[in-house]
Amino acid sequence: xxxxxxxxxxxxxxxxxxxxxxxxxxxxxxxxxxxxxxxxxxxxxxxxxxxxxxxxxxxxxxxxxxxxxxxxxxxxxxxxxxxxxxxxxxxxxxxxxxxxxxxxxxxxxxxxxxxxxxxxxxxxxxxxxxxxxxxxxxxxxxxxxxxxxxxxxxxxxxxxxxxxxxxxxxxxxxxxxxxxxxxxxxxxxxxxxxxxxxxxxxxxxxxxxxxxxxxxxxxxxxxxxxxxxxxxxxxxxxxxxxxxxxxxxxxxxxxxxxxxxxxxxxxxxxxxxxxxxxxxxxxxxxxxxxxxxxxxxxxxxxxxx
Numbered sequence: 001x002x003x004x005x006x007x008x009x010x011x012x013x014x015x016x017x018x019x020x021x022x023x024x025x026x027x028x029x030x031x032x033x034x035x036x037x038x039x040x041x042x043x044x045x046x047x048x049x050x051x052x053x054x055x056x057x058x059x060x061x062x063x064x065x066x067x068x069x070x071x072x073x074x075x076x077x078x079x080x081x082x083x084x085x086x087x088x089x090x091x092x093x094x095x096x097x098x099x100x101x102x103x104x105x106x107x108x109x110x111x112x113x114x115x116x117x118x119x120x121x122x123x124x125x126x127x128x129x130x131x132x133x134x135x136x137x138x139x140x141x142x143x144x145x146x147x148x149x150x151x152x153x154x155x156x157x158x159x160x161x162x163x164x165x166x167x168x169x170x171x172x173x174x175x176x177x178x179x180x181x182x183x184x185x186x187x188x189x190x191x192x193x194x195x196x197x198x199x200x201x202x203x204x205x206x207x208x209x210x211x212x213x214x215x216x217x218x219x220x221x222x223x224x225x226x227x228x229x230x231x232x233x234x235x236x237x238x239x240x241x242x243x244x245x246x247x248x249x250x251x252x253x254x255x256x257x258x259x260x261x262x263x264x265x266x267x268x269x270x271x272x273x274x275x276x277x278x279x280x281x282x283x284x285x286x287x288x289x290x291x292x293x294x295x296x297x298x299x300x301x302x303x304x305x
Contacts, residue, residue: 007292007295007299010292011049011296011299014054014057014058014292015049015050015054017057018050018053018054018057018074019050021053021071021074021075022044022050022053022074022075022078024071024075025071025072025075025076025079025124025128026040026041026044026075027124029041035109035113036113036116036117036120037120038109039105039108039109039113039114039116039117039120040117040120040121040124042105042108042109042117043082043083043085043086043105043114043117043118043121044078044079044082044121046082046085046099046100046102047100047101047102048100050078051195051300052077052078052081052194052195052197052198053074053075053077053078053198054296055195055198055199055202055220055223055293055296056070056073056074056077056198056199056201056202057070057074057202058202058290058292058293058296059198059199059200059201059202059203059206059216059290059293060201060202060203060205060206061202061206061290062202062203062206062285062288062289062290062293063202063203063206063207063208063212063288064206064207064288065202065205065206065207067137067141069132069136069137069141069145069205070201070202070205072128072129072131072132073128073129073132073148073149073152073201073205075125075128076124076125076126076128076129076152077125077152077194077197077198077201079121079122079124079125079128080121080122080125080152080156080161080194081194082118082121083117083118083119083121083122083125084118084161084165084194085099086104086105086106086114086115086117086118086121087115087118087165088165089104089105089106089114090106090111090114090115091106091111093169105117105118126153129148129149129152130149132145132149133145133146133149144204144205144207145205147204148200148201148204148205151197151200151201151204152197152201155193155194155196155197155200156193156194156197159189160189160193160194160196160197161189161190161193161194163189164185164186164187164188164189164190164191164193165189165190167182167185167186167189167190168186168190171183171186171256172256174256178256178261180261180262183256183257183258183261184225187224187225187228187229187258188221188224188225190228191224191225191227191228191231192220192221192222192223192224192225192228193224194224195220195221195223195224195227196216196217196220196221196224197220198220199216199217199219199220199223200213200216200217200220202216203216212285212288215281215284215285218281219278219281219282222274222275222277222278222281223275223278223297223300225274226270226271226274226275226278226300226301227300227301228258229258229259229267229270229271229274230271230300230301230302232257232258232259232267233258233259233264233267233268233271235257235259236259236264237264258270271301272301275297275298275301278297279294279297279298282294282297
């Protein structure tokens with residue numbers, strides 16, 4: 001696992017595994033609603049490393065989980081993440097033309113259909129996750145699935161990702177008035193919340209203790225913060241060819257970022273220290289620790305796209 005090539009090969013294998021799982025839960029584009037289903041498929045097939053469902057699966061395995069009940073939650077998590085990106089790209093939000101090197105959903109299908117596709121993914125996510133609760137094999141499994149769904153929903157809602165997005169929209173209007181505390185609130189909710197939800201869902205479904213779930217939540221918060229700060233850095237230093245999206249969009253939208261607040265060099269130092277804290281937390285699980293998960297976190301923080 002220490003050799004970069006070995007990690008890259010393992011990463012490719014696990015991305016494919018995750019892709020195969022997600023694909024099973026997407027309905028076929030047919031019927032009178034064919035267009036919106038096609039737009040949903042387009043949005044979901046825009047690429048990416050499937051970070052959140054992969055983190056969910058690896059955390060589940062780290063705590064000894066082996067059953068397939070994790071699979072619908074993985075698909076639901078990627079649907080939630082994708083719907084949020086479709087909304088992010090809308091003219092009323094960031095008005096982006098590219099996402100992961102492809103034209104955004106609103107550019108290809110129009111703004112109205114993009115909104116409906118995102119709404120469709122949001123509803124399908126909860127339909128998929130709720131189905132896992134209903135189909136659980138025994139009472140204990142059903143209770144764990146219901147607990148996971150509750151965490152999943154809260155982290156994606158107004159007290160999680162959506163709450164962070166609200167603050168982000170308001171921060172754009174305030175411009176230079178945004179403080180470091182407000183920016184950290186945005187990052188820890190808009191970005192960290194879904195990473196926390198993914199890892200906590202994996203831990204809960206595997207039967208982890210409350211104390212272990214709390215530590216996983218703390219770890220997910222740090223991973224999300226480091227991931228978002230790195231994203232802010234890449235928006236300044238990257239390019240369309242490397243990032244798969246236009247760089248400089250934060251500046252275009254008058255968005256206060258970690259880089260504009262603290263400077264590029266301090267942002268880079270903070271990414272390193274926060275990611276080190278996340279890896280230390282992962283290492284603290286002793287016999288449960290996952291070398292691949294630790295390597296994945298390190299790779300995410302040093303990524304170029």
